[in-house]
């Protein structure tokens with residue numbers, strides 16, 4: 001156990017050091033969701049708040065939950081990228097030739113990406129407060145639940161990303177597939193518009209998208225009209241999503257690593 | 259116990275045999291080289307030894323541990339220097355070494371001491387805190403070797419340690435390898451450089467298309483070809499070369515074999531050793547009234563060994579070596 005912690009911490013610290021050296025990509029990774037979604041998109045669709053069935057006081061308030069979860073989506077789905085590059089550069093061989101538990105490789109990714117995601121969520125909420133006065137009406141407990149929902153959703157996403165990084169040959173294919181997955185997941189969720197404003201078939205499909213549930217929970221927590229039953233239901237759905245994706249990923253992982 | 263023992267090793271990828279019925283053993287304390295052209299199966303063999311690939315058939319033991327059933331013990335006994343320079347350009351040299359030390363579970367003080375030693379050995383102390391992004395190719399390779407040495411392994415496994423390096427770096431790396439051997443380390447390496455196999459390795463295995471073509475010390479393998487070669491060229495009017503060939507073989511004890519090439523008026527003579535052979539040979543030919551146009555003396559090289567056992571050159575243009 002002590003050895004396992006040593007390995008996992010060493011691998012996690014490597015990612016932290018790498019990140020501190022790639023300041024530019026770190027800053028753009030943070031700014032992109034805020035600039036693009038919150039500021040541009042939020043202003044562009046101000047009038048959406050007049051759509052019937054809309055409960056938020058304004059579109060920005062509505063959109064903040066969407067931006068939080070979209071950021072989780074992006075970070076989670078790119079959680080396997082470093083592993084993919086390690087595989088291609090041969091660095092992974094060096095790691096695997098050491099007498100470490102294979103799980104420490106995976107756990108260190110989870111720890112690192114979930115850490116980054118937490119920081120991102122906090123920054124987005126802070127920016128939404130400073131620029132637009134939007135803040136979670138459910139208070140500190142609500143904030144804690146927003147983080148929990150974000151991390152539970154992120155967990156499953158990272159597992160999917162790691163699975164693809166192991167199974168797919170070449171980062172070109174990986175990024176193509178990510179691009180292909182991301183937009184439908186966003187548009188088939190309530191990130192940008194409420195479910196009442198969607199065509200029936202889209203609303204139907206959105207019901208199968210775990211992202212929809214994560215967004216609903218975060219949105220309720222931000223607007224303030226939340227109930228324990230709803231939150232618990234979302235947490236259960238997200239845990240089921242995690243179980244499925246982690247189960248899948250550990251099968252692929254063990255087949256690849258022996 | 260052998261350092262490494264490979265028995266009847268076979269590896270197939272999707273039906274394609276990449277290593278076929280390979281048998282060899284590496285003794286403790288030796289530098290053992292696997293020599294072969296591109297695609298011979300060198301890296302595949304190494305990966306199986308390192309437990310990064312599972313054998314399709316056969317058995318591999320490293321320091322007494324089985325690669326399939328005791329992979330962790332095997333990995334603990336080995337240090338690895340991969341073929342590609344496997345470095346992370348966003349880390350410094352020292353950060354690489356700290357990472358590797360943690361992966362092999364060294365304690366802080368152990369790691370600190372070992373890192374200084376290894377940096378010293380590969381001459382990187384002054385660059386240890388620079389980002390690897392700013393390293394030259396030779397320095398990256400040195401760092402690679404340093405990473406392989408951090409765990410203080412029983413056996414260091416190096417896949418083409420000097421591939422693509424300039425002459426100076428190659429010679430320096432050969433020097434490290436010799437020093438490490440003197441310190442008691444066993445080294446398994448692959449190469450497709452003949453000179454490297456010849457000068458550095460105590461024993462070599464020639465691998466060609468996944469099969470073992472020859473095994474032994476470079477000197478032994480060269481001797482095994484039947485001795486040094488003297489090629490004597492005569493004038494175009496010489497037509498009694500067959501008779502001369504017979505005489506030389508019968509009368510000179512150090513002549514092992516004589517081959518006649520009538521078209522080019524040449525005799526190719528295999529002799530046991532230079533010092534005693536050349537003078538009496540020339541004298542004998544002279545005595546029989548055959549004027550010599552040209553004479554060429556050569557020792558068999560590892561290249562000759564390679565061609566003899568595989569039927570082809572190791573590279574298209576081996577003049578580069």
Ligand SMILES: Nc1ncnc2c1ncn2[C@@H]1O[C@H](COP(=O)(O)OP(=O)(O)OP(=O)(O)O)[C@@H](O)[C@H]1O
Nearest residue numbers: 271276294295296297298299300301302303341450
């Ligand atoms: N994962 C793999 N899947 C399919 N084929 C493979 C795989 N790895 C290696 N091969 C094939 O096995 C053969 C031997 O490859 P290997 O890398 O062992 O050769 P090598 O002797 O190390 O060559 P080089 O000198 O170029 O490094 C090659 O034909 C290669 O294409």
Ligand SMILES: [Mg+2]
Nearest residue numbers: 300301341417
């Ligand atoms: Mg190779």
